[in-house]
Amino acid sequence: MNPLLKHRTLSAAVLDQLRKAILDGTYPAGAQLRQDALAEAFRVSRIPIREALFQLDAEGLVRFVPQKGAVVAELSTEEISDVFELRRLLEPRLLARSIPSLDAGDFARLDALHAQMVAATAANDLGRWGQINADFHMALYARAGLPRSLTIVHGLLQASDRYTRVHLGDVAGMGIAGMQRAVSEHAALADLSRAGDIAAACGFLDQHILTVHEDLLRELERSQREAMT
Incomplete structure (x- = not known):
C-alpha cells in the first residue's frame, strides 16, 4: 500500500x-x-x-x-443555536437545488434509509439512529451540485448528532416521542420531495430543523436547572 x-x-x-x-x-x-x-x-x-x-x-x-x-467541548446554548441556525440557512437551499434532479434511485435510497430509521427507533439504537438521520439528510441534498455547501452541512449534521443524543437519550421523557416524530417528519419530507413541491418541502424542512433546535434548548435548560438543585 x-x-x-x-x-x-x-x-x-x-x-x-x-x-x-x-x-x-x-x-x-x-x-x-x-x-x-x-x-x-x-x-x-x-x-x-x-x-x-x-x-x-x-x-x-x-x-x-x-x-x-x-x-x-461543553454543550452550550450558543453552540447549539449556531449549528442549527446555520442548518436552517443552508439545508433548504440545498434541498431546493436537489429536488428537480432526484431520480428513482435516489428515492429508493431515501425509502431504504427511512426503513432503517424505523428499525433503529424500535430498537432504541441511538448510535445507529444518528448516523441514519445524517445519511437521510445528505441523500435529500445529493443532487444539489453544491459540494462546498454539502461538506459544511455534513459537518453540521455530525455536530447535531451529539446534541440530539442528549435530547433523544431521555427515553423516560421525550426521547422515544422525539424519535418517532422525526421518523414521521422524514417520511413527509421524502413525499414532498417526490411530489416536486419545492416550496412546501423547504418550508417543512425549515420547521423540522427549528423544532429540534427548540426541543434541544429546552432539554439543555432543564438539565442545567436540575444540576443546580
Missing part, C-alpha cells in the same frame, strides 16, 4: 473512533484528550491522533485549551 494512503487511512480510522467515543459519551464534555494516552490506546504514533483532534476541533466536538490541550 502507498505509505501516504496508509497514513490517510489510519488517520481516518482514528478520527472515526474518536468521534464515535465523543458522541456516545465515552469521553464526556470537559474530558481531557491527552495525545500520548490516546496514541498508546490506539497503538499509533501521535501524528494521526493530532490530526484527528484538529479535525474534531473544526467540527466543534473538541476545543484546545491553554495548559490542558484538547478537551471535549
